[in-house]
Every structure is written in structure tokens, then in C-alpha cells.
Amino acid sequence: MNAITATAADIPETPTRGLWADAWRRVFRNRLALFMSLIVLLYVLVALFVAFGWLANDWDQSVGGSYEPPSTTNMLGTDIFGLSVLRKTLYGTKISMTVALVAALISLAIGVPLGAMAGYFRGIVDEIIVWIYSTLSSIPGLLLVMAFAFVLKDKSLFGQPLRGITVVYLALGLTSWVGICRLIRGEVIKHKQRDYVAAARAYGCPRWRIILLHLIPNVSHLILIDFSLRFVGFIHAEVILSFLGLGVKDEPSWGVMIDDARLELSRDVWWQMAAATAAIFVVSLALNIVSDALRDALDPKLRE
């Protein structure tokens, strides 16, 4: 996967080619990473198909008896109610993708602006933001997520009661923006000294414009890498929250399937655990390899 090594000096620097174009070229040259990107795409497609109701929307129809082992008719066997484990796994893709995507977006939506503001304005704004994230990072993460999930449960937001999946991604998103915020703040402090920012300032460019149009695009590769790593973390967090009873309830998710399956193991029903674990494994592996390739591709030290 690290086909592009640190000494890849053979890649000529083309002045016309920007950071991103160059990065994409590197990723495409890495065939493993390309294949893994396709797998991620496949997961996204499955999630979309489920969301549009074209796939697995009949997961709550029983297809056989209780706990039927995998067979030609039911490829991944059935669960306690005779529901198809395959359909549940597919449906769970939607849940996991939604949780991971929305939670990652929430954490970026909070972390990036706060980090950029803290880094750019410094002074009292910086002090307050640093105080908030230092406080949050001193509290054990799992506890904080559980507390948030607990607090958000059955409250309403914009007149909608918060339940199930909404609670999961809100709790994860609201508690996990600290890392990206800290990262962006550091980068913005560095970039602020650069000439292009000074130039923009000299032109009388408003501050929000500098942040939005100059600074953030220049740290966007960090955001992307953070996003891809975080995505995997959130998929795993959903599993833990389900185990703690704070997750999704009325729909099948991978976390719910694993939680149900833990008792089933002692009656030798392994297929539900195996299906959910395999689904998590493949998407984690794909995302890991893609984000590694992205990191390699975007690392300025490798671009010289």
C-alpha cells in the first residue's frame, strides 16, 4: 500500500499541477488503494440504495424459522425471528454510513470553524476556545459520549423528538470535534505568517474571507485525512453504544446485530456475529488503506 515511498524522488514536480491533482495521480497509481476506494464506493452505493428503498427494505419480513443456519436460500442464515441476516447486514450499512457521515460532518462543522477562528484571531477568542476543548478533552471520551447520548435521548430538537440513530450521531459529533479543532488551529497559526495571507490582508480582504477562501482550502487535506480516520472510529463507536443500550433500536445496525449475537454464540449461532463483523472489517480495511494512501499522497514532504 505504500507503493510510493519516501524516496520517490522520481516523481517530477510539475508546476502546473496543484496539490490535489498531484494527490489524485498518486492515489490512482496505487492500485490497492484504488481497489479499496471502489469498495468504499460500493458501501456508499448500498447505503444509498437502502435509503431510496431499492434494497433490503423488506428486512422485517421473515424468510424462515428461528436461527436457521446459512443455506442456499438464506445466504447468511436467519435471526431469532427468522429475518434474513443478509438483509439486516445490508440495511445496517445505511445506519452505519449515516452515523459515521453525519457525526463526522458535525464534528467538522464545529471543529474547523472554531479551530480556524482560534488560530486566526488569537487573543481572548483563542483563550476561550482552547479552554473549552481542553476541558472536554480532560473528560474521558466514552463517558462524555455516553453522558451526551443519555442527555439527548428523548429530548426534542426543532420540534422533533430525538431517538435512535439521531442521538447516536449527535452524541458522537458533539463530543469528537476537539481533535480536528486543535489540528486546524495549529495549522492556521502556521499559515497566518505566510505571504499569501499577508498579501490578502494588505488588499483589505475581510477576515472571514481570508479564513474561508484562503486558510481553510490550504488545510483541507488535513480535514480529509481526519475525516477518513474518524469515519472508521464512528462505525466502531456505534457498536459500543449499541452494546451499552444507547444506540439504534428499531432498525438493524451492525452494532445491534453484534449485541444480539453475543448471547447467541453460546447456542452456536455464529452467523449474525460473523456477518456484522465482516461488514465492519471490510469497510474499516478499505478506509484505512485509502486514508493511508491519501496521507502519503498529500504529505508535502513527499512531494518535493
Add this chain to the structure above:
Amino acid sequence: MKTLHTIQLIIICLMGMHAGCGQEASPPSSSPEGLVVRYSTLSSKIRGLDPMDIGDTTSSAIGGNIFDCLYQYHYLKRPYQLIPNLAAAMPTVSEDSLTYTIPIRDDVVFFDDECFKATSGKGRGLTAADFIYAWKRIANIKNVSKNWWIFDGRIVGFDEFREYTKTIKDKADVDYSKPVEGLVALNDHLLQIKLKKPWPQLQFMLAHLPTAPVPHEAVNHYGEEILNHPVGTGPFILEDWKRGSKIILSRNPTFRDERYPSEGEPGDKEAGLLTDAGKRLPLIDRAEFLVIQEDQPRWLKFMAGDLDVAGIPKDSFDKVINTNRQLTPEMLAKGIILTKYQTPLTLWYGINMEDPILGTNLPLRRAMNLALNRKEYIKLFANDRAIPARGILPAMFGDFNPELVSPYINYDPQKAKQLLVEAQRIHGGPLPTITMTMGGTDSTARQIGQYLTRTYKAVGLNFQVEYMDWPTSQDKVKNKSAQIYAMGWYADYPDSENFLLLFYGPNGSPGPNNMNYKNAEFDELFEQMGTMPSSPERKALVQKMEQMVIEDLPCILTSHPIAFALHYNWALNRKPHVFGEGHLKYGNIDVERRHKAKTG
């Protein structure tokens, strides 16, 4: 008092683990100096050992062996029969059934404990005043005891004492010597109780753990820490308590002379239950309880022979019990014995009768009962270890009516659909979604929720489940904002009154009638029955009341669980006993046989 978490209830009965049925384990052949030691397990942590606060089954299972009450249930005789324990004889009841005079044994002493400063640590003798003191602690509102319901409105002058404690600002200033007219120590060993109105169930209360005597010396000495320093009169003392991990009880050296019963019901002798007849109790020297909350380690420890007794985990059931409902040969070869027995437990889904949709719509409630396939439900969630409920009373009750038939408590989805049409007409439009409040968020709760949702969807009723933690769900039930919720009742004593009080109007939320069922006729009959001694007329009354409830259906009745308990053949004197606590003293261990089985 045992409105337990349903999930908890299911677990308790599946595991055969209610009070007094702890699981014993054997040490790896290391009993110190030939002492008979019994190792047991608990399924959850115990909360504290102050009788005043004991309410949960796990704490009772331990506390019942440390504290004694005035009366106890005979270990072997059935139907269950009360016999004196700390009392010297059964109470003398006055003509008007209002005054009870109870003689108290004069050979009972409290444990030796540092709190007895006057006797430099030697436990002093038990007196009638110790009971009155213990009960006043329950009445003292500053103590916020959950057990006040026992005495509420029953004893002359006692409610006034509770009123008095409300006026005192500091807990420490409550004067326990303030007299209560209905509670008098006529002398050191004669206790008199005066009731406001006849109350035949008093006898059962006097065998209920919270009414055990507590010495005032211990309360004054330990203060709030009393819950960790139980000073009782029972067969065992608390030797060590590693919170959340292990509890060790050891023989109380100053325990009075109590003997193993020498008569039981027919068949007991053949079953070897009278081998120890006449021997001094307790029969074992030590008992260790391990707290094991997960099924797998508990089961593996039992299979390894480290435990003498266990229940059967739901998911291992098929490996242990064959299709004839008997042990598999593999289990029999290990010397494991299966005991199946009924429990005084009924499970149902309560319907809040004050809910505007459900409370006024009888066809809807009937349809909901008809739509539930109890057989399948029991098969899926209890491995068939329950009888589908037809009424409220479990079959072990004397007032059980075998002819009781309700046209609504069976599975008939067609009829349910028809009734739903009528229900819609009464509602005046399409029925809104019915929401169930589920007090549990684990896998089992989720699967039950899913099952019920599917069940009601199948007959065309919109049904959803709200999951929350147990305390929150209880809040919702108590403030009447839940529509449907899981509920169960494990009887405190062998009297139908204990089940019927759940449907008595004045007991509405936050009382035990959390269905808020109100039926003037039922209430009148209940008041009439409550003061009647056991008789055929009373039985007829009980059956009439049960009929009324299953006509009105303020609940979706589900099942009466059956316990399946396993034990190795070296655990002796095991007889299922479902009322009262503190049966540890009767149990015995064949140490030699255990040793042979484990080493050979």
C-alpha cells in the same frame, strides 16, 4: 414489594435463582479444617444489609440468613405454613381480630458486636422492644424507608408517629421512646399489636424480612454505616463483604437451638429430605457467595463442578434439556439433578387505564390480548419455561381457578382484527399509534420490543416501543404517562390478596396498582375479602374478582414462569421454597462425594 424489572424477573425465574435458592459452589477441595463450606453465587451486587432498606431480591437472599423474623415458613410442608421463629408461639388473637399478643423466645441473643458497649461486645438478649424500635425506624419519614407500605394505615397510633417525625427537623432528634398505642412491649418477652381494622395478612408481614428486629445500640454506633454492619439474631454472621465481588457468611456461634424439621409432606422422606431431621441448624459452617452477572462464566463454573447449583442460561438451554424436557445424558452422567417448580409469579404488560385511548376502549384491550401468541412468545423468550397465563393467580395458589376461561386471553388474530374495527368505531376514527414504555435497553428488551411491534402490526395496529433505562420507565409508569409497560408480580406471601391488591382502586399510581384500574364493585369486594379469614366463601369471592379483572383486561397477561434449577447430587436438602428468605441454614453438603467427583 417485588415489582421487579420484567427482564430481571424473567432472568430470576429462568435461572431458578430467587431468594433462598442461591447457587452453591464447592472449593477446590480446600475446606479449612474439615469445615462444611458452601460456595454460592449472586446474580447482582447487593445493596446494603439494613432490614429497613432491604427491598431487592439479592439483598434479601443474604439478609434473610443474618436476620430473623417473628415467624417463618415451614421448610418442607406444603401448602406453605407459618411457624414460630423468634416468636415462642403463634400469636393470640382477640375476639375482634384487632389485638395480637405475641410471646417472644427468651433464648435469643444478638451477634457479639463492638456496638454492645455495656456488655463489652457480648450480644445482649432479644426483647420485645427491639421489634418496636425496628418498626419505628421504618415509620420515621427521615429514614425514607421503602418499606412503610407494610404498616401504612394498619396499626393504632403508628401513622401519628409518622406524622410526628415529619415535624422533627433533624433525623437524630426523633424520639424513639415516644409511645405508640398499638405497639406495646407488655414485658421483655411479650409484644402486643393493636390494629385499626382486621388484617389477616399481618402474620405474613411478621415473616417478611424488613420487620426483623434491629438493636438500637448498632444503629447508634454505626449511624449511616449500619448497612455494612448487620447485627442480627440469625444463623449466620457476615464475615466478609468484598463489595461487588464476594460475600462470606459464617455460622453464628451464639445462634439459638433450632433443629431441622422432622416432618414434611409425603415423599420428602424418600427424597432424602429428612435425613438430617432433628439436627441442630445451621448444617453448614460457611457460605461464600460470588457475584457473577454474566451467564457464560457462571455456567462454565457450574459445568466445571465449581458450583453446586445453577439455573440454565436461555441460550444454553437446548444443550442441557432434551426434547422430552429432561436432562441430557451428558448432564445426568455428571451427577446433575433437575428440579422444575412453579413460582408465585405472573408476568404481564400493564395498560394505563387513565390513558384516554386505551382506558375507555375495552375492545381495543381485548384485541391486544387476542393478538399475542403466548405460546410462541414463551418459546422465543423463555425456552418454553412458562405456562401461558389465563388469569392472574399462578396455579400454586389455593384460590387458583382451574376452570377460569376468558374468551380474550388466547391467540386469535382474526377475532383481534374484528375487535379492532369495533375499537375504531368507539375511538371515532383510525386508532393512533400505541406506545409501549420499555424499561431496558439491552438485547433482550430490544427483541421483545421488536416481537410485540411485529405482533400488533400483523393485526393492523400501529405499535411502537420507547426504550429507556429502568428508573426512567418507572417514573413514567408512576406519573401515569406510560401507555403500556412490562410488569410482573412475585407474590410476597401465599395469599391471593397479594395479587388482587394490584387492582384495588385506592392503590393507584404511585402505589402498586400502576394500571390505575378502578372498579367500584371490585374495590368493595376487595375490602370485604381483606378482612376475611381463609374460607370457601373467600375463595369464591377471590375467583369472582379475578373474573372481573380478566373481563376488563387492564393488562395483557402473558405467563406464569416455571423455574428450572440444577444441582449436583452432593448438594443436600434442596427443596424448592418460594416464600420468605433464609433457607441457607437447612442446606447441607456431602463434602466427601463432592471431593470424589472432583478428583476422581
Add this chain to the structure above:
Amino acid sequence: MWNYVVRRLLYTPLIVIGVLLVTFLLFVVVQGDLSTEIAGRSASAETIAEIRAEYGWDKPLFINIEGMKQHGIEALFDSQFVKHFVDTVTFDFGRSRASKQRISELLWDGAGPSLCLTLPMFVGLLSTSLSIALIIAFARGTIWDTILVVICVLGMSLPSLAFILLGQYFLAYKLGWFPIFGYEPGWSGAKFLTLPVLIGIIAGLGSDVRFYRTVMLDEIRADYIRTAYAKGVSTRRVLFVHLLKNALIPVITSVVLAIPFLFLGSLLLERFFGIPGLGYMMIEAIGNRDFKVISAMTFIISVLFVFGNLATDICYALVDPRISLH
């Protein structure tokens, strides 16, 4: 530099106050009034009022203006937050609502077993995963690297519960190499802890190796490595001397900051192997809405974290004068 140390010191109380505010908002304001639940079956209006007074739920949240009007200025601070603040910083956590035990005692009793489990696990995990990560750094770019990453991700994806169930069944029950369940304090308890520690290490290896691999790879791209290679230093020496020395700084930072969280114990291992630690206590406390326990524990761990952070920062500042508050 002293300026930095002083500022850093002054900053610490602010974070502690922040933590207190968060725990208060989460566990006092939101948990609400539990008096009806505590009252139990005998609940009457009076009992409930009694409980409300006992727990202080009858007081306003932040400032008591009513109280000030009646009893003068000092009553202004007779509020739930001030009580929470004072109780917490004086380590007077009160009693658990569910078990009625003193919270400080519960925490004290649970910390030992939790650490007995997590400390060896942490040390084992750290040394194993660092060694593996270093080996990967050798094999960087080869097929072995890819295979190891696949194994790591597989380890991360398998639920830790599967490791526990299988380990307990095969290693303890079938093979009888370890006791199935139990705990004893002191050295005699080591036999009970071996299996859970082992399972903990195996279950945690995947994500840890991946983390340290990233750390190593970040370092391997640093200029000093290139300089070392350019000077003709052998690969082995580069890896074990230059790389390891420099990678130790981020590693040590993460180690120091991870230590406070060891007090949290391990929820599943504790529950399945009968270790009376803090991990399971927390989950139970959440289920019982016993928020005083959670808030006390959050506070203690957070304070340990804040001071651990402070200590490492000051040490770095003393060692490396270039570091400033930025």
C-alpha cells in the same frame, strides 16, 4: 520559559472549573429530580418533599435570589451548583443513590482491582505494539506491511466480546489453563488476572499497532532520518537509535495522558472475569441514573488528566526551551 510555566499553572484551575461545570450541566441539571423514584411504593407528597430537601433538589440551579431576599446576601449562593462545586473540590462526594454506600469508598475499593487489571494490560500492550510497529517500519512498503495492516484492522473489527467469550471458553474451561472467574487482592490474585490481561492485550493490539505505526511512519519521513541515511548510518541503527529515540516523545506523551484513564477499568473484562473494578460500576451507575457516582469519577479522572498534562508540558518546557504556550 518561567512565564510559560506560571501561565500553565494558572490555567489548570480554569480547566478544573470547566470540568465541574460540564459534570454539573450533564449530571445535575439534566438528570433532574429523582425524588418520586427514590420514594418507592409508599410515595406520598410529604415523602417526596422530604427527599427533595435531602438531596437539595428544591434549591435553584445557580444563584438563589429568593433566598437572598429572605436571608441576606450569603444565601445568594445557596444553590445546587455551589453545593456541587464545594462538595466536589473538597472530595465530599456523598453517598451513592442506588447502593447508599459512600462514593469515596466505592471509588477507593474499585480503583485497586481496576488498576491491577489495566496496568499490566497497558504495559503489555504498549511494549508489544511498539515492537510490532517498529518491525513494520523495517518492512515498510513490502507485502508484509500490508498483511500486518490487514491483521490489525481485523483485530480492530472483531468485537472484544468475541475474544472474551472464546478465551474464557477454550483457555479457561476446556484447557483449564486459567481459573474461569474470580479475584483476590495481592499476589495470590495474579492467577485470576492472567487470562483477562492476556485477552485485553490481544483485543487491543490491532488498534494500538496501527496507532504506533502511524507515529513511526511520521517520524521516518522526518529530516533527521534522511540525514542519517545520507551519512551512511545502517538501517538497523537508524531504526533502533534515531527513530526510536525521537518517536519516544509522542509515545511518552500519549502514555502519560492515557494513565488516568486506566482508572476507568475495563467494562467487559471486569464483568466476565469478576474483577470488582470501576469499569462496570460506571455502567451500572448510568443504568441506575446514579449520577453522583459518575460525576465523582469523571471529576477525579479529569483532574488526574489535567495534572498529568501539566507535568508533561512543564517537563518538556524545561527540557526544550523552544516550546512556548502556542
